[in-house]
Amino acid sequence: MVLAASFVEDLVRGTLQGLPPGAVYGLIAIGFVLAYKTSGVFNLAFGAQAYVSAALYFQARNEWGWSNLAAFVLAVVVVAPAIGLVLERLIFRHLPPGSSLAKLVIAIGLSVALPNLFELIVGFEPVAGRTPEGLLPNGAGVFYDPLGLYSFSRDELTALVVAVLGAAALAALFRFTAIGLQMRAVVESPRMTELNGIRADRVSAFSWALSSFFAGLAGVLIAPRFNTLSAPDFFNLVVVAIAAAAIGKLVSLPRALAGGLGLGVAIAIIDTFLPRIVERQQWLEPIQENVTPAVPFIVLFALVTLWPELRSSKEQTDPLAGVDPPPPTPAALTRSPWLTRITIVFAVCFFLVAGLVVFLRADASWLFVVTQAVILSTIYLSITVLTGFAGQISLCQGAFAAIGGFTVFQLADRFGMSVLVGAVVGACIAAAVSALLALPLVRLGRVWVAIATLAFAAFFDAVVVKLPFVGGGGTSLLQGTRVPRPVIGPWDLADDKAFLVLAVLVFAVAAYVVSAVKTGTVGRTLAALRGSEVASRSIGISPTRARVTAFAISGFLAGLGGAMLSIQQKNVNYASNFAPFAALFWLVLVVSLGARTVEGAAYAGASFSLMDRIIFQGTFIGWILRSEDRIPGVFPLSPKWRFVLFGLTTIAFAKHPEGLVENGKRNAHVRMAKLSARRDAHREPSADDAVPGEAVA
Amino acid sequence: MTDVLTLDGVSAGYGPFHALFDVSLAVAPGEAVALLGANGVGKTTVARVASGLVAPERGQVRVEGADLTGAAPHRFVRAGVAHATEGRSVFASLNVEENLRLSFRRALGARGVAGALDQAFEQFPALARRRAQLAGDLSGGEQRMLSMARVLVEAPKLLIADELSLGLAPIIVDEIYAQLERLRAEGTALLIVEQHVSHALALCDRVLLLEHGTIIWEGPPADAADRVVARIFEHGEAG
Structure with missing residues (x-):
């Protein structure tokens, strides 16, 4: 009793x-x-x-x-x-x-x-230790205990x-x-x-x-x-x-x-x-x-x-949606091969020059941010596959990346395994988790996929990270989640320049895989599903298979990038690198710059880690004016502007789901094509006029 | 007497797509006008311009002489223009009663709602049985009745009825046209957009024939029948 x-x-x-x-x-x-x-x-x-x-x-x-x-x-x-x-x-x-x-x-x-x-x-x-107070005076000090x-x-x-x-x-x-x-x-x-x-x-x-x-x-x-x-x-x-x-x-x-x-x-x-x-x-x-x-x-x-x-x-759905003018036609539905070629040539030149400058002139801190940019670009490719190709919004890419990072840490810490092997194992685990997660999600609407992945990210953050066999438990509080740099034969990657080379190689392979996916069967299947799921099913496409594949590839890339980031920083640094709120910004960046191309991911990576250093601190203006003393007084700007800037560019997503850079590039290309067409034809083109106009005349 | 609706040299379209070219028409008080034509000639756009849903690029729209060009649709409604749109024209996420309340409350004030609801349910017993059901779950015919019920309680000066018969069983079409007849007897002018020619011709005083975004013929229904049939069959459309 x-x-x-x-x-x-x-x-x-x-x-x-x-x-x-x-x-x-x-x-x-x-x-x-x-x-x-x-x-x-x-x-x-x-x-x-x-x-x-x-x-x-x-x-x-x-x-x-x-x-x-x-x-x-x-x-x-x-x-x-x-x-x-x-x-x-x-x-x-x-x-x-x-x-x-x-x-x-x-x-x-x-x-x-x-x-x-x-x-x-x-x-x-936000200052630690200054506790917010409630609406009523002494709100935290007066207590009521009706039932004892x-x-x-x-x-x-x-x-x-x-x-x-x-x-x-x-x-x-x-x-x-x-x-x-x-x-x-x-x-x-x-x-x-x-x-x-x-x-x-x-x-x-x-x-x-x-x-x-x-x-x-x-x-x-x-x-x-x-x-x-x-x-x-x-x-x-x-x-x-x-x-x-x-x-x-x-x-x-x-x-x-x-x-x-x-x-x-x-x-x-x-x-x-x-x-x-x-x-x-x-x-x-x-x-x-x-x-x-x-x-x-x-x-x-x-x-x-x-x-x-x-x-x-x-x-x-709004029955009167037909009153809206149709969405502006994309500048080009498919990219012209010329545009792709120009982009590639430009990119190769740019990277050669930038790479040389970094190698010959950069100090340790510049090397750090450049390497970080390259590695983040690898992670962002995972968003390219999932959001750009499959049209799914995933809010748990941070968790996948963290899985890669923690795997490297655990394997190196417990078994002394090579971190490069660990990185591949981590990427595979992330891919498996991602594919498993995708199974219940593939039939949900896009908004629900976003919410479910957000729930997973929060779950990972609140629970999984704290498990000893993932985040290291109590010992990691004291020692951190340390990750060593690898040595490949005579090649010691403790050297930052050497590690940058490795990061570039990894990114290049990942970028190649992603572009192969895009033009391959999987990419075309995903594009069809993005257009119309019903129509795709009617021609025998299985949404489940295509989407689970996309999730798995995406998880692999995120896990690989996460592992590389941990190796670079010699620590997983979960809270600052991979927490759900931090990873939100990844999605924002990739979506606003260009979620459907490899370059989009690269721009996003560069923006994340270089923008602050180059633009907001006034360095770029300094280069142009050829003197650091002449940098205007408004610099350095707060790095927070980066979040404001890209956060607000998502507004354009409604009109240009392919991203701002991609849209701008295609528009420029179409304008060029029109200009040359005009020159050839010696007459005003009437491409914009609707057909009925001619019929009436 | 001032025409209840005047379109004066109206050109309109959707973004880069032009649908109407220099359309002029007038509807006198109490008059019933049928706007006929094949698929895709701009009939619905005329209806939308006349109720303010689409702002014209050129030209003027007047309701009882007052210039409402470019005004928001609610101002057309307040000036006495009601528009039963093509397809679903009820709120699917609200139930039958809420759909009615929404328009009665604005038109009649808080006190008038209860009486108007009773009247509407008396007129359409089918709706009374479904008053707590979501309008999106109603059949096509019931949805059309619901949008008619919203209009009928306080007779508007002009009712624009866009493809009311589309996809409905003949018996329901008859019923809807009977309601239109009643409205007309109460003095409401009608602008009826139809592909279903015979009903419209029987009801209307005047016929406008639209083709490629312009009015190509105007005249009494008796003369229209042959032309309409000829025109529509020319475009491979079975009215």
Whole structure:
């Protein structure tokens, strides 16, 4: 009897304990569902928006000495909706309804760009140890303990109450008000809403202001949970919240809140009881610590892959989409062989010159960034295959790369195996994991693939990395995850120049393989699937086989690149190199520069590691002016501009999914071709005029 | 009396594609006009220009004399133009009742909604049985009835009906045309875009024949029949 009573008591305590974090998940889940319902955007930038408000509140209160209320009004009531309005007006209004993949990519770009832009404008620097404070005075110091089992802090109660009230208020808004109905109508078809006499642009602006207000509110309320405000933490919280939102099928606000609370409570209860089970069942010990952080991601992954109803609540297409002008025709549907030849000749010349300069003149730090650029280009080729060829957005390339890195580390550390062999083994393991992961994903829509891979990346980050046989466990905390440089016969790669040669060789082989894939059967199959899955199936193409192959190749390349990066840095450096939020920027870079070509990956690699050094520090201007003293005073620019710049270029993804550089290059080529055609024909070409015009004349 | 709709020298298209070339037409109050032509000659574009969905590149669009060229569609609606678009013209993600509420609320204010709903369900009992069902799950005929029900409660000055009969069973087409007849009796002008010629000819006062983006003939329905048939068969289209 005593045992039973204590069991119930523990159960209740666990439940109470789980409510505050559950309320946080619920708050974000509500905001996420709100944005999805009213704008059709899978708003991964929700965390970034919440972060901006939380940081602004903190800055106004602690740095500028404003009162709580004034800081709240600024951060949540004014700035948060204003951000939403700007995003709607400048970006999302111009996207046709239903372009969910483009919206997702833009949201990913924004989640990289917004926090950095904010930090640059306000001059905010996340400083460790300055704990954010809540809305109410002394929120972390006053406690309430209604049942004598668990004491809620005032901050926690505030978040809980606001989450419940917010869900109720928003549900009522959708259920009972005209604007609620109008917001749902506009998501489906702004034009048809207009035909009902309603101003669609105002409704959509209101939707964005409302969901952004909610993002700001959630940000300020959850900030006290963190020791330090940082954008990646907010992003990770959004991934957890998506799991809660998925429980509500992404449309139900009360169920999203319930999902959030449920997750919080489930985690707390597992935390309470698992240790006791483990006491009796010793073999469970290694997983004990890792079960709870993994729960949301396992739930999310399982829901996405195993619950078809979630996916079938797919968006409705706009019946009036035909009113839009057709998308601008790509400058050329296939590249002319001339363009390819010119590109190759240019690239060879450029690399010869650049290579010579690097070899003869570069110091150690330049060698480091150049080598890093080459290796990252190899990793980015994995995105070229998956996103460019297969049209799938994967957010777990960082995890694949880390698998390569950790394999090299483990094999070298435990068995003294050669790191080059280790790199190949690591790449193979990454390929196998990637192919396995692909199996449940190949039949999902593209947006769901992105979400499922995000769940996997978060799972890898929260659990797998901490396992001793992956990340090294406790010993790696002290010694790091050290990786030696290899020696091939007389060739000692501890020398940085020698290692650069190896990195270039690896990249060259990878680039050759990728271009062979592109022109080979796999590439053509993937291109067909990208065009129309139904049409491809009807001519006997198996989407499963083609996509699993693409995932495997991509995993191999990422794993290989990750291993090379670890060897170069002589350490895996997981957190700074491969964490999910860091890897988001990879995708942003490749997609904005050119996801369909090898050069695109190379540009992305160069941009990642060289842009800061060459452009932002003013070095390039210095070269042009031939004197370092004449570099204008605005330099050096903050490296954060890099994130802002590329984050914002994803906006172009909707119009130019092949990437900016590729698009520019093709446009230039077409213009050249037109010019020469004009010269030949001595007349105005009328290629742009439509055929009906002639018929009437 | 001012024409309820005037298109004056309108040219329009979609981006680089031109669909209409110097189209002029007028619809008088209470008049029923049929716009006929083969597939792809620009009939739907005329309808879209007339309701503001497509802004003309050249020319002017007037509703009851007021220049609405380039205005957003909601201003056309508020001026009394209703447009039942080609294909699905209901919100698939809203249920039947919400679809109706959306337009009644704007047209009649919060107080008028309940009465209008009753009236609509009385007129279309089939919809009343499905009031909580998502409009996307309705059959094609039921969807068309739903879009008619939205229009019928407060008779507009002009109804643009684009291919209302497309893909529907003949009995439902008859019913829809009966509703159009009723609307007309209440004084609503009609601009009917059709490939289904016989119904349109029976209903309308005047026929416009469109070809390659221009109006090539205009006249009474009695004279139109032969021409229409000839024209349409010339292009290999069975009306």
